[in-house]
Every structure is written in structure tokens, then in C-alpha cells.
Amino acid sequence: MEAFKAALTNEVEKMYKKKKAAVIVIISLVVIVLGQLMVTGIRNGLGLRTAGGTEFPILVLSVFTNTILPLFTALVTIDVFAGEFSHNNMKIILTRPISRLKIFSAKLTAVGFFVLANLIVVMLLSTLTGFLFNSASISATAIARILISYFVTVIPVMTLAIIISVFANILKSGSAVFFMSILLYIVLKALGYVFPQYSSLFVTSMLDWYNLWIADSIPVLKALRLFLIMLGYSITAFTAAFYLFDKKDL
Amino acid sequence: MDKNMEKVLEVSGLTKTYKNKRGIYDINFEIYRGEIFGFLGPNGAGKTTAMKIMTGLMRADSGDVKIFGHSIHDSFESAMEKVGCIIETVESYPYMTAYENLKQASRYYRDIDDKRIDEVLEITGLIKYKAERTKNFSLGMKQRLGIASSILSRPELVILDEPLNGLDVEGMVEMRRLIKHLSDTQNSTFLISSHLIHDVELTCNKIGIILDGKMLSIDYTDNILANYASLENYFISEVERNGSI
Numbered sequence: 001m002e003a004f005k006a007a008l009t010n011e012v013e014k015m016y017k018k019k020k021a022a023v024i025v026i027i028s029l030v031v032i033v034l035g036q037l038m039v040t041g042i043r044n045g046l047g048l049r050t051a052g053g054t055e056f057p058i059l060v061l062s063v064f065t066n067t068i069l070p071l072f073t074a075l076v077t078i079d080v081f082a083g084e085f086s087h088n089n090m091k092i093i094l095t096r097p098i099s100r101l102k103i104f105s106a107k108l109t110a111v112g113f114f115v116l117a118n119l120i121v122v123m124l125l126s127t128l129t130g131f132l133f134n135s136a137s138i139s140a141t142a143i144a145r146i147l148i149s150y151f152v153t154v155i156p157v158m159t160l161a162i163i164i165s166v167f168a169n170i171l172k173s174g175s176a177v178f179f180m181s182i183l184l185y186i187v188l189k190a191l192g193y194v195f196p197q198y199s200s201l202f203v204t205s206m207l208d209w210y211n212l213w214i215a216d217s218i219p220v221l222k223a224l225r226l227f228l229i230m231l232g233y234s235i236t237a238f239t240a241a242f243y244l245f246d247k248k249d250l
Numbered sequence: 251m252d253k254n255m256e257k258v259l260e261v262s263g264l265t266k267t268y269k270n271k272r273g274i275y276d277i278n279f280e281i282y283r284g285e286i287f288g289f290l291g292p293n294g295a296g297k298t299t300a301m302k303i304m305t306g307l308m309r310a311d312s313g314d315v316k317i318f319g320h321s322i323h324d325s326f327e328s329a330m331e332k333v334g335c336i337i338e339t340v341e342s343y344p345y346m347t348a349y350e351n352l353k354q355a356s357r358y359y360r361d362i363d364d365k366r367i368d369e370v371l372e373i374t375g376l377i378k379y380k381a382e383r384t385k386n387f388s389l390g391m392k393q394r395l396g397i398a399s400s401i402l403s404r405p406e407l408v409i410l411d412e413p414l415n416g417l418d419v420e421g422m423v424e425m426r427r428l429i430k431h432l433s434d435t436q437n438s439t440f441l442i443s444s445h446l447i448h449d450v451e452l453t454c455n456k457i458g459i460i461l462d463g464k465m466l467s468i469d470y471t472d473n474i475l476a477n478y479a480s481l482e483n484y485f486i487s488e489v490e491r492n493g494s495i
Contacts, residue, residue, distance in 0.1 A: 002360075094307055095333075
């Protein structure tokens with residue numbers, strides 16, 4: 001456990017030091033501001049009712065979780081695997097007294113931290129913006145809805161990250177993995193629209209699963225089914241990616 | 251040799267073949283506490299391959315490596331606990347300072363504090379570049395940082411693959427002095443690979459010659475120099491005896 005903690009601390013520190021974290025916060029902020037401008041524009045220009053104070057964060061999440069968040073997550077996941085292999089930096093950790101399973105798990109856990117932190121930042125910023133610009137009364141239910149929808153989104157995004165980690169351990173070039181991830185994402189998204197009856201099998205369709213959790217009556221069985229499908233994907237992809245990571249010769 | 255001496259490293263039947271049919275074949279040797287073992291061979295002889303397997307960077311096709319009695323296959327963490335190494339090239343995170351790079355390494359060990367980090371930076375002459383990002387480091391400075399990182403945990407076995415790469419004459423002399431110093435004061439054991447015969451002769455007290463992936467001979471430097479005018483003569487005679495040069 002000591003070794004795992006050390007590796008996790010190191011991975012988080014590396015992400016922070018690379019300044020990517022700062023860039024991502026800035027981009028998230030820009031997206032929120034643009035979203036707010038759009039909402040205000042539509043409301044003032046067209047006289048339509050768009051998003052109320054508590055709905056704005058959920059509106060932001062629906063855009064964020066399908067666009068920028070998977071993109072950032074792919075970038076970070078690729079960086080910790082293919083990026084380190086191609087820069088020859090993986091050697092620095094592999095010769096330390098820590099097993100490859102712990103290194104691999106620590107890297108994915110760090111990606112998990114990143115996803116969570118990114119969601120929290122967007123949640124706080126969008127909630128704040130929502131209340132500042134779209135006057136509405138704060139209710140406990142509204143806050144709970146925001147909290148739940150942001151936190152449950154971690155699960156599908158992490159499933160996606162683990163699947164990407166398989167590619168990041170097959171291909172050496174980070175840009176090739178990134179290209180492949182984007183292609184896969186678009187194909188799965190398209191398949192989800194073309195065959196809506198099978199959409200619950202595509203992980204990309206699950207990015208919106210937070211909607212289940214904020215429905216008036218939560219469809220528990222459906223949520224559980226989706227959770228188990230994601231868990232299945234995650235376990236399979238984790239095993240495959242770790243197998244590749246463990247077998248890798250430097 | 252004293253039979254009670256502790257076996258630090260035991261390599262048995264190590265074999266690894268690459269797709270191009272090159273590799274190492276049935277490498278066997280042992281290193282005892284306090285020895286400075288020189289792994290001598292031309293470029294491409296298999297030194298780095300053998301060292302990569304010993305430090306877990308690569309998997310062998312067959313054979314085993316035991317460090318302080320722990321097999322690197324079954325108990326890698328215990329095997330590597332008292333090992334410090336530089337393999338092939340020194341790597342660091344270029345976006346971090348020398349101190350931050352060492353701090354990262356220190357987290358895998360118990361009792362390695364900032365004082366120890368300063369100490370190794372002092373030993374390797376990098377203390378004044380402590381807060382500088384390593385992306386601006388010269389090859390020699392990177393090599394020094396690699397050495398600092400490999401001795402940071404006060405390892406009992408230090409595995410150095412071509413440690414003099416990128417060092418100037420002054421750096422080479424210092425490096426040799428550092429190895430001798432660690433060997434004398436901390437009774438550290440060393441496995442050093444090099445293609446520089448003169449350097450191996452000056453630094454190592456036991457020498458293994460590797461050629462085309464096979465271990466040709468292993469002997470103590472004193473024995474060799476008692477029978478041959480120099481290590482170079484011994485090397486040439488061993489290579490000729492095995493039918494190639």
C-alpha cells in the first residue's frame with residue numbers, strides 16, 4: 001500500500017506540474033462563460049426561457065460530459081501511458097521497488113482524480129455562474145440534483161478512460177492513440193443514434209446516465225443495469241490493459 | 251573466496267532472444283557483498299539486455315535473477331528494495347526540477363528525507379542546480395542526476411549501465427572516486443557495465459566478459475593482472491580463445 005500511495009502521489013504531482021491542470025481549468029471556465037453568454041443571448045434576443053439558476057449547471061454538464069471532458073480524459077490517459085513510454089520516462093518508475101500492477105492502478109487512479117477534480121471545478125463554476133446570472137432561489141433539492149449528476153458522471157468517464165488505456169498500451173505513439181480514441185468515440189456515438197435500441201451497450205451513450213439519477217422517480221433497475229454493464233467493460237478493459245502493460249519490454 | 255560472503259545477486263540461465271535472433275544465452279554469474287563487478291563487452295554484446303532483465307524493465311524468455319535472495323519474478327518489490335540503478339540512459343521528468351525529480355524517487359523508500367536529497371545533490375555536484383528544471387540540463391548533468399537518483403536510497407546493490415557516458419574526464423575521475431568511496435564506506439556492491447576496458451580495470455575488482463550474448467569468463471581483477479600485462483591483453487586472449495574478434 002505504501003508503494004501504491006507513493007506512485008499515486010507522484011502521478012498526481014506530475015499532472016499538476018505539467019501545467020495541463022491549469023490549462024484545463026481555463027478551458028473549462030471559457031466553456032462555461034460561453035455557455036452563459038449563449039443562454040443570456042437566447043433569452044434576451046429571442047425571449048425564450050432557457051435555463052434557470054439551478055438548471056444551468058446541468059445544462060453545462062450535458063455539453064461538457066459529451067465533448068470536452070472525454071477529450072481531456074483521453075489526453076490525460078494517453079499521457080500517463082503512451083506518453084511516458086514514448087518519452088522513455090516509464091523507466092524512472094519501473095526500476096523502483098513497486099510492482100507493475102501497483103504502478104498501473106496508481107496511474108488509472110490518478111486519471112480518476114483528474115476526472116473528479118475537473119467535474120468539481122466545472123460544477124462549482126457553473127453553479128456560481130448560474131446563480132449570479134440567472135436569479136433563482138437556492139433549494140436543497142436543486143443542490144442535491146447538481147451534486148448527484150456531477151458525481152455519477154465519474155463512472156462512465158472512467159470506463160471510457162480504462163478503455164482508452166488499452167489502446168495507450170498497444171500503440172506507441174500518443175497521437176495515434178488519440179486519433180483512434182476520437183474515431184472510436186464518434187463511431188460509438190453514431191451507432192448509439194442509429195441503433196437506439198442497443199444504445200445501452202455503448203459506453204458513449206452512458207455519459208448521459210446522470211439523467212436517470214435526477215429523474216423524479218429514479219429507475220433503479222435501469223441504473224443498476226447500466227452500472228453493471230460499465231463495470232463489466234471496466235473490468236475487461238482493465239485486465240487487457242494491465243496484461244499489455246505488464247508484458248511490455250523497455 | 252570466503253564461503254560466508256553474502257550472495258547479493260544471482261543470475262541463473264538467463265536467456266532472451268530478440269526477433270532479429272540477437273540476445274543473451276544462458277548467462278550465469280554471482281556477485282557477493284562488497285564486490286565491484288565489471289560487465290565488460292563491446293557494444294551490442296548483451297550487457298544492457300541482461301541489466302534490463304535484472305531490473306525488471308524486460309522479461310527473460312527463461313532463467314531467473316535473485317537479488318538478496320528474492321526472485322525478481324516472484325517478489326519484485328523485495329528484490330528491488332535495496333537496489334539503485336541507471337539503465338542505458340538517464341531519464342528525468344524535464345518539467346520538474348532536480349529536487350522534484352529526486353523527491354519523486356524518494357517516495358518509494360522509507361526514511362529518505364530532504365536532507366538526504368541535498369546530500370546526494372552535494373555528492374554529485376548538482377546542489378547549485380537543485381531548483382532548476384532538468385530540461386535545461388547538459389548530458390553530463392543529467393548523468394550526475396541519474397547517479398544521485400540511483401544512490402538516493404542508500405542502496406546495497408548499485409547497477410550502473412555505462413555510467414561514464416556523457417561525463418568529461420573530471421566527471422569520470424569523480425565517478426570512479428564515488429564508486430570506490432561507496433564501496434569502502436558503505437560496503438555497497440556494484441554491477442557496472444562498460445565497453446571501456448581501461449575504466450573497468452581501474453574500477454572493478456571482479457570482471458565478467460560478455461560477447462555475442464554469451465558470458466565468456468569471470469575472474470578477479472587481481473588474478474587477471476597477475477597473469478596478463480593488462481586487462482586488454484586478457485580480453486583479447488579470451489575473445490580469441492572463443493574464436494572471434
